[in-house]
Amino acid sequence: MSQQVMNLVEKTSMKPEVPKFEIGDTVDVHVEILEGDKKRIQIFNGVVIARSGSGTREMFTVRRIVQGEGVERKFPLHSPRIAAIEVKRSAIVRRAKLYFLRDRVGKAVRLKERRVERAAEEAAKPKRRRGKKAKAAAEE
Template sequence: MSQQIIAKVEEKYLKAEKPEFEIGDTVDVHTRILEGDKERIQIFTGVVIARSGSGTREMFTVRRIVQGEGVERKFPLHSPRIAKIEVKRHGVVRRAKLYYLRDRVGKATRLKERRVKGEE
């Protein structure tokens, strides 16, 4: 019962259209950033390596390599500050969490591209 009540509370804070992407996808995350009273969009590009939580608490982790250093950012999926999530490329993966990418460097971090029917 309590889970239903919590779902009811969260309902109106969820995005009407849940952004669609999968683990292993390379995505552009467009985040709204407030600078003083100006708003601009910042883009973070990387591979989705994990998703966690449910309802308004759902989060996803994006990993990229910046100047030879691995950088991970965790975003709340339903945050109004996430303007858009663009899928650039699908990857072939066999697990839900790609934490093994953290131990890899260089060429080994690449994921094979997955061709999706109906696209292109």
């Protein structure tokens, strides 16, 4: 009985639409900040180096470099303080956790970009013909 109640509470507190992002993606996390009696949104951008947990307890870690110092922040995925998550760039990685980036400096921190959208666009385009067949098709 109590497990059913816990599951019901978890389902109601989960966000309905969470963008799909993976380890290695560069994201902008829009976080609501309370300053006195004012609310404002602060954007924290960086590379997702880890994801952990499941359900409402799912967390993700974002790392960025500020004035030569590495800054990491852990966010609950379904937190009401997170206004939005924007995926800016996807990268090709072969690890579940990118903790090795902590030891790297400068250009060594860069990750190879994954170009998913471009592959989908090229598949939709008709192929251009070259050579004699192309000339014959153009004349018709």
